[in-house]
Amino acid sequence: MEAMGVDNCRIVITNEDAKDSEVEVPIFDGSAGKWVDAIEEIGLKLAIDQCGNFCEKMAPHVNQPVHVWRNDCFLIAFPATEVRITYGIDFPQVPEIGCQWFFTAPLDNKFYAEQIAPSRTFCIYEEVGVEQMRNMGLIKGGSMENALVCSVSKGWINPPLRFHDEPCRHKVLDLIGDLSLFAQLGSQGIPLAHLVVYKGGHAMHANFLRRLLERI
Template sequence: MGSAGGATAKTCLKALKSSPMVSWKSTGKLQKTLRTSIEKQGIGLHSSRSTKVKLCPELAKTGRYFKMGSNIIPSSIDFVDESPLCTTLRKDGVMVSTVEHLLSALEASGVDNCCIEISPSIANDSILEVPILDGSAREWLEAIEQVGLEDAIDVKGNKCEKMAPFVNAPIHIKRNDSFIAAFPSQEIQITYGINYPEVPSIGCQWFFSGVFNRSFYATDIASARTFCVYEQVEQMREMGLIKGGSLENAIVCSASKGWLNSPLRFPDEPCRHKVLDLIGDLSILAESGNQGLPVAHIIAYKAGHALHTDLVRHLSSPQIKT
């Protein structure tokens, strides 16, 4: 890059939060945004309410954020509100849930700066949900690839170098028999395990990504759909969850009858979907239009959204050391 680009990259680096757990280093790439806007409409998995989402190009160093009317919620760990079965962001009484699939597609495809406008079907609705679509990130990724990306520029017309968080030391977080860990590496690698001994058709599955990149995500991760156990559906609906779930937006497995809407897109589709979720959840480590997914070997077992975001919280905190 020229001197102007280098100067801008230094500005981006200075803006990042300091943490002993990660070092921000250049990716050798420029920050990107969408070439033009994208619109999608659909129902929420948990709320069953219809919402319209518009993805809009944004300036460099802005990052990704959700906009509901005059309310803005940055895609940041500072606004994560723990909730069952999804990742939720909350600010000033406004909440947007099930953000993980969309954020996963944006992070993996390199959309670093983006305004995500959400319009509810109910006026003055302060509890919004990103549409579930087919239960995967495939439709988001296809829409992004269709419009394409371009270099993002800041308010002064400068391009900005994209930085990535490299994990400095091993970190391990555990809840009961579930855990997530990150180990220093020069490449992004993901190992994920799930275990459903009471549902033989799922059972114990492990998935290893090798080297993670955009192409790998598109072919091996993006189309993996969310899943549930049939015998737990009624209980979850009594809890106010999955009210918009169906055989069209999730794969459903019965403990006694196996998969109710086969064929699967992959033999280990449930485990791959957990990797999809992980990428979306870890994307909230991103700051100022830089990469969110940490450069590390990430190993998770029965982790889920809460542990995913716990890892982000630890990696971004200036207080936590190992």
């Protein structure tokens, strides 16, 4: 929703076969593609108040570099006039993935829908404690149909990939989703900045958001 310009909505998730505490957002194929398709099919409508007025959408600006890091992993935001993202990942223990970089130029609805949204989540076969995670109540909907699985020795277990650098693109998808948490009162969550990330993840993205909140 953040990437497609939706800033005013109500989300209702129901499942007649599950208890309220067990209802989770559908993962579909592990990408954001179906969500984008649904938004594009229905379209957007300008939200107005009871007086017929609408609020201009604001976007946060980065006026000076902001960064977070841990060991050799980092996320830096540089001042810019439009949103750009440069993201790098490195899995030296998994040759089929290795080191990948992806760059948005710039980020807009069309680029997101075509180049980022279709990328699926992925995992390393030897590192996944599936049973342990499910015992914790996680990834209940996870399967080979909604995640790319790569083996250290055997490569991709369930190809084909939609992009040669699909894992890196999905990390960009994750970043955009995490940055949407910065959105307030209908304003844009993604800051106008050039975001450069290397070996990031949800925890680092969250730390970056906390750093941004400290600057407000």
